[in-house]
Amino acid sequence: MSEQAIFDRLFGAGGHDIASTGLFLHGSAQVGDKRVTVIGTRDHAAIDGPLALRIAAAILQAVRADADTAPRPILFIADTQGQALSRHDELLGLNGYFAHVARCVDLARRHGHRLLTVINGEAVSGGFLAFGMLADRICALPDAQVRVMDLRAMARVTRISLERLEELAGVSPVFAPGAENYWRMGGIHEIWSTDDNWPDRLAAALASATDTDGRAAIGLERGGRLLAAPTAQLVADA
Amino acid sequence: MNGRRISYFEASARMRLSGLVDADSFSEFCPPELRQTSPHLAQLGAPQAFDDGVVVGRAKLAGHAVLVAAQEGRFIGGSVGEVHGAKIRGLLDKALVKRPAAVLLLADSGGVRLHEANAGLIAISEIMRAVLRVQAAGIPVFALVGGSCGAFGGMGIVTRLCAEVVMSEQGRLGLSGPEVIETVRGVEEFDSRDRALVWRVTGGKLRRTLGEATRLVDDLIPAFRAAAADLIARYQAHPLAPASLVALLDEQARLAARSERFAGARDGREIWQAAGFADASRVPELSVAEFNLHLGETS
Numbered sequence: 001m002s003e004q005a006i007f008d009r010l011f012g013a014g015g016h017d018i019a020s021t022g023l024f025l026h027g028s029a030q031v032g033d034k035r036v037t038v039i040g041t042r043d044h045a046a047i048d049g050p051l052a053l054r055i056a057a058a059i060l061q062a063v064r065a066d067a068d069t070a071p072r073p074i075l076f077i078a079d080t081q082g083q084a085l086s087r088h089d090e091l092l093g094l095n096g097y098f099a100h101v102a103r104c105v106d107l108a109r110r111h112g113h114r115l116l117t118v119i120n121g122e123a124v125s126g127g128f129l130a131f132g133m134l135a136d137r138i139c140a141l142p143d144a145q146v147r148v149m150d151l152r153a154m155a156r157v158t159r160i161s162l163e164r165l166e167e168l169a170g171v172s173p174v175f176a177p178g179a180e181n182y183w184r185m186g187g188i189h190e191i192w193s194t195d196d197n198w199p200d201r202l203a204a205a206l207a208s209a210t211d212t213d214g215r216a217a218i219g220l221e222r223g224g225r226l227l228a229a230p231t232a233q234l235v236a237d238a
Numbered sequence: 239m240n241g242r243r244i245s246y247f248e249a250s251a252r253m254r255l256s257g258l259v260d261a262d263s264f265s266e267f268c269p270p271e272l273r274q275t276s277p278h279l280a281q282l283g284a285p286q287a288f289d290d291g292v293v294v295g296r297a298k299l300a301g302h303a304v305l306v307a308a309q310e311g312r313f314i315g316g317s318v319g320e321v322h323g324a325k326i327r328g329l330l331d332k333a334l335v336k337r338p339a340a341v342l343l344l345a346d347s348g349g350v351r352l353h354e355a356n357a358g359l360i361a362i363s364e365i366m367r368a369v370l371r372v373q374a375a376g377i378p379v380f381a382l383v384g385g386s387c388g389a390f391g392g393m394g395i396v397t398r399l400c401a402e403v404v405m406s407e408q409g410r411l412g413l414s415g416p417e418v419i420e421t422v423r424g425v426e427e428f429d430s431r432d433r434a435l436v437w438r439v440t441g442g443k444l445r446r447t448l449g450e451a452t453r454l455v456d457d458l459i460p461a462f463r464a465a466a467a468d469l470i471a472r473y474q475a476h477p478l479a480p481a482s483l484v485a486l487l488d489e490q491a492r493l494a495a496r497s498e499r500f501a502g503a504r505d506g507r508e509i510w511q512a513a514g515f516a517d518a519s520r521v522p523e524l525s526v527a528e529f530n531l532h533l534g535e536t537s
Contacts, residue, residue, distance in 0.1 A: 049497050056490055063483055085419045087428045087504045091439045092496055093450045095394035095413040100489055102399060103481050106370040110480065125350075125359065126413055129392055133363045148355035156421075158352050160282060174278045174320070175355040187360040213367045215360060216324070225357055228324040228364075231274055235294055235328025236335070238267035 032203030037062040040077030048084035052097040059104040073114040080127030098130040119144040136209035139190040140179040147177030184224025186215040246384040251308035257459035259297035266295040278354035290321040300467040302339035309346040311387035317351030323361020330368035349391015362392030383409040405442035405451040412440045438506035
């Protein structure tokens with residue numbers, strides 16, 4: 001499906017005004033009876049310093065625009081292969097640029113903006129951590145790929161054979177790539193199907209978004225992450 | 239042992255903690271006796287640790303109540319798995335209730351533990367949100383970076399979310415490690431075996447020059463202790479204010495200026511030259527005191 005076709009399906013034809021410049025998306029769209037700010041990345045973007053700054057600037061602009069009015073929700077569209085891999089980006093401190101984006105997301109949340117993420121394409125590692133993963137509620141479109149690293153690279157780093165990893169991937173959601181695994185662990189709230197009415201799902205997701213981080217509890221409830229919530233509780237109560 | 243000249247880089251997480259905080263003040267939460275280990279490592283037949291590679295607890299530092307987390311770089315690169323991450327997250331949740339003078343995060347980690355990658359990634363995202371929440375409540379989190387694994391991957395992002403980043407020259411801070419960049423982009427892009435280059439791109443002196451680290455200290459546990467104690471005193475006098483729109487617009491401008499000014503830079507020498515060091519190639523040889531003196535004079 002083309003990008004425009006996806007926007008038409010998400011917001012209805014004529015329900016969106018989103019400009020794509022390079023790997024960056026910015027505009028607004030209609031979700032239920034609300035107008036939302038849309039900020040995102042496209043074409044499996046590798047997120048570098050300048051792209052991180054465009055995302056951050058758009059978030060700050062959204063916060064500033066609603067300073068004296070009801071804060072409009074922000075919808076992140078995440079399509080990223082991860083962080084840009086270059087000596088230049090590391091030299092300048094790409095982790096610091098990503099932290100800045102995260103602080104901007106946090107500012108928006110504290111100012112009352114509800115935050116939604118729709119994963120379109122891929123959500124990988126640092127590129128996903130920087131903004132999409134920090135939303136109140138995270139939804140994956142059908143066929144969305146979510147991972148830290150593919151199994152071949154993981155086999156090289158962990159020195160566990162690819163065959164063994166593939167075998168384990170079949171029974172353990174904890175390290176195998178896949179949106180379904182993230183759903184079970186509470187890292188993704190919803191996975192949509194092609195048959196769903198996406199505008200309805202979007203409106204429902206927005207209505208149920210809250211500013212608390214309930215992912216560990218969800219992971220426990222869905223059986224994919226049994227230790228995170230009780231361990232955090234154990235420490236918090238000590 | 240406080241006051242002894244112990245290398246922070248060489249020390250274990252527990253040694254760092256015992257030298258960092260006031261004598262006999264540390265009390266551990268979720269200690270090794272509870273055997274809160276990673277079931278995922280067991281499933282893969284990988285070694286386990288009874289503390290899952292991170293020590294968390296409460297202590298006093300210069301008399302002030304603090305909460306502390308120390309990652310053990312010697313255990314699977316200080317990597318963040320489900321239990322490891324949940325211990326740090328739980329500690330931050332506790333900070334909201336107990337309101338310590340500061341939370342100290344002794345980072346020593348390559349980031350997500352690949353053996354349980356999905357759980358690790360989500361855990362880091364939860365830690366990021368928890369750090370932001372704690373600091374929005376006015377409690378500063380200090381990252382201390384001087385271990386052999388540095389602070390990379392998601393822990394590199396977490397470190398930069400902290401109100402203060404104390405580094406030694408030996409400490410390294412970044413997102414993608416040099417090995418990863420070399421593997422994907424080739425040795426011409428980043429030669430991970432060129433250790434001097436690695437430090438010029440990720441090390442404490444470079445990070446301090448850019449402002450990514452807020453203090454540069456000697457590679458000694460008492461030096462980290464002194465910096466943390468001084469920072470606590472400062473925040474006691476001037477409590478942390480939640481990041482405002484104005485502050486973040488300023489940071490946006492600073493980072494944009496950095497990207498523009500150093501658009502083609504690939505080596506720390508270019509940053510040091512711009513910072514006014516007379517001979518940028520000799521910056522790695524400067525003592526911490528000489529280096530700090532220079533930064534103080536030019537900034």
